Amino acid sequence: MAVRTLLQDRIAAKIEAWQARVQATQAEGLYFFNQPVDELLSPTRVRIGQRELLMFASYSYLGLIGHPRINAAAQAAVARYGTGTHGVRLLAGTLALHHELEAGLAAFTGREAAVTFSSGYVTNLTAISTLLSRHDMVFSDKLNHASIVDGCQLSGADFVRFRHNDMADLERCLRRARPGAARLVVVDAVFSMDGDIADLPRLAELCQAHDAWLMVDEAHSVGVLGAAGHGLEEHFGLPGVIDLKMGTLSKTIPSVGGYLAGRADLIHLFRHAARAFIFSAALPPAQAAAALAALDVIQAEPERVAAVQANARYFRDQLRALGFDTLNTETAIVPILCGPDERAYAMVRECQQRGLFALPVISPAVPEGLARLRTTVTAAHTRAEIDLALDVLAQAGRAVGVIA
Numbered sequence: 438m439a440v441r442t443l444l445q446d447r448i449a450a451k452i453e454a455w456q457a458r459v460q461a462t463q464a465e466g467l468y469f470f471n472q473p474v475d476e477l478l479s480p481t482r483v484r485i486g487q488r489e490l491l492m493f494a495s496y497s498y499l500g501l502i503g504h505p506r507i508n509a510a511a512q513a514a515v516a517r518y519g520t521g522t523h524g525v526r527l528l529a530g531t532l533a534l535h536h537e538l539e540a541g542l543a544a545f546t547g548r549e550a551a552v553t554f555s556s557g558y559v560t561n562l563t564a565i566s567t568l569l570s571r572h573d574m575v576f577s578d579k580l581n582h583a584s585i586v587d588g589c590q591l592s593g594a595d596f597v598r599f600r601h602n603d604m605a606d607l608e609r610c611l612r613r614a615r616p617g618a619a620r621l622v623v624v625d626a627v628f629s630m631d632g633d634i635a636d637l638p639r640l641a642e643l644c645q646a647h648d649a650w651l652m653v654d655e656a657h658s659v660g661v662l663g664a665a666g667h668g669l670e671e672h673f674g675l676p677g678v679i680d681l682k683m684g685t686l687s688k689t690i691p692s693v694g695g696y697l698a699g700r701a702d703l704i705h706l707f708r709h710a711a712r713a714f715i716f717s718a719a720l721p722p723a724q725a726a727a728a729l730a731a732l733d734v735i736q737a738e739p740e741r742v743a744a745v746q747a748n749a750r751y752f753r754d755q756l757r758a759l760g761f762d763t764l765n766t767e768t769a770i771v772p773i774l775c776g777p778d779e780r781a782y783a784m785v786r787e788c789q790q791r792g793l794f795a796l797p798v799i800s801p802a803v804p805e806g807l808a809r810l811r812t813t814v815t816a817a818h819t820r821a822e823i824d825l826a827l828d829v830l831a832q833a834g835r836a837v838g839v840i841a
């Protein structure tokens with residue numbers, strides 16, 4: 438047998454680097470990634486092995502994970518359609534259920550039409566690379582999600598990154614745009630590492646002034662922003678200023694998948710030209726039905742939106758009163774700045790030992806020295822659970838020197 442070493446040699450260095458990094462943190466008892474949850478006890482409590490932990494790292498912002506109506510819808514869909522589809526959407530994979538879900542998403546987002554894909558990640562890849570090609574220009578916030586960055590790169594367009602939520606910098610970049618080049622500005626509605634909110638009023642003005650389209654990723658704003666949880670436009674009272682809304686079905690909506698919502702002609706284009714639609718399997722029935730039921734629940738139980746907003750405000754205010762640096766968060770994503778990676782790990786260990794499930798974000802996901810605990814608060818947390826978490830965080834913060 439021939440020895441195949443060319444790729445092996447290249448990949449060996451990567452394997453070693455990751456093994457060394459993971460083993461070093463494991464040796465110190467600081468490795469908390471990939472922990473398998475054994476059971477969902479409630480939207481805010483999980484069992485890991487023999488231990489019950491209070492969940493402060495969930496994206497189920499409205500506490501819908503495990504909701505009986507959503508579970509029942511998923512089960513009914515399995516009974517009706519089975520567990521998969523006959524392939525990709527364009528061919529035999531489309532179910533009546535997909536069209537119902539897409540109509541529901543169009544209504545929820547206030548757009549003419551919507552289309553779904555098998556993940557949020559792939560939705561960003563396919564959206565940007567379908568809209569743009571070489572010689573076009575895309576302007577992307579420095580803190581945008583990795584799936585947006587990857588979509589920009591895949592598109593082949595000139596990729597311009599502007600300073601985080603800095604509208605003066607975006608304006609400078611747009612002023613320097615090549616005359617005649619098609620322009621897309623793309624941002625997260627709520628930034629996933631910092632929890633701050635995109636400046637939609639100014640974004641809309643700049644896009645108008647510089648002939649650019651505006652695409653917004655609503656992964657962390659659906660259910661969280663706006664009186665009815667409809668997201669960024671509702672938060673600012675600016676309906677219709679976003680040209681293309683992207684969202685995920687895996688966070689507030691407790692399923693999996695992603696969607697695009699916009700003008701009917703644009704969505705029609707995606708149904709025929711988006712490679713993730715043409716070459717990747719349709720959403721399974723259970724997941725589509727769960728997502729559709731979740732839209733109904735969000736509308737039928739609006740008190741959940743008010744609850745996540747009130748809980749997040751209380752949690753942020755109390756953390757700041759304790760002396761934690763929570764950056765500029767205004768949402769349910771609450772970063773707790775720790776400094777070096779090691780201190781973020783130590784903070785997580787102290788929290789997990791005290792029964793609080795929270796996770797670190799370290800470099801390179803965030804800049805060196807800005808490692809943090811990233812906590813999330815949901816509508817399902819009770820005041821007593823939030824107070825318990827605050828108590829644990831205060832103890833942990835003092836133990837590792839994040840607060841005095």
Ligand SMILES: *Cc1c(COP(=O)(O)O)cnc(C)c1O
Nearest residue numbers: 556557558582629656685687694
């Ligand atoms: C989670 C997330 C995605 C990806 O969504 P998935 O459905 O998990 O693939 C895209 N954008 C942002 C901002 C996210 O936070």
